[in-house]
Amino acid sequence: MILSRLLAPFACLNGAMAVALGAFAAHGAGPAVKTLLTTGAQYQMIHALLALVCVLWPSRDRLILIAGGMAAAGGLIFSLALSAIALLSLKAMGAVAPIGGLLMILAWLLLAVCALRVPSKSA
Template sequence: MTISRRLAVFAALNGALAVLIGAFAAHGAGPQVKTLLTTGAHYQLVHAVLALVCAAWPGRDRLVVVAGWLAAAGGLVFCLALSGVALLSLTAMGAIAPIGGVLMIGAWLLIAYAALRTQISAG
């Protein structure tokens, strides 16, 4: 199996950051910021896992690697934007969050397209 190593490392670091933010949301954040932090960490973690799946996708499809980067970057942008709003009261960061959302949606659509156009064999 060939793996996109840089994407896998970036995705793993994203996952670690998501767990850190989620843990802070659960144990150290006040009620007013908890929801934003939890939401951001959730999306970041889900998309870090998606990026890891893309990094190890059979056949090393370039389109899927791009989808992995979109997922990882989108999750990070979305989470950091919500964290900026929650922790630093940077309300302008609320306008950045949709950029992360668009990147994440793009990742899922690219994976759907790649899955439709590629025959994946088991074993």
């Protein structure tokens, strides 16, 4: 499925970006922007990993891959919005960050629904 072939590299690039952003926050950013950059990097990394979990999910359900895409996109949008606020003083990006947050929340909820749909082998 093309979605899974695109999702894995997208998630990996998100993870690499999160590491770079976190390193910059730790070693190159001033104290005024460090918290925003660190928060963005953490959320981006967690959701990059969630996207990879979705790629590797045993059932290969299309909804699981959609959840992974939402997680990766949400993490990227959230992280970029916080970075734009911190580094470019674009306060208007504060209106964009919740879009990323909403995508991340929806990804977790969709994955929960998919997990509940999997028949239990022990029952």
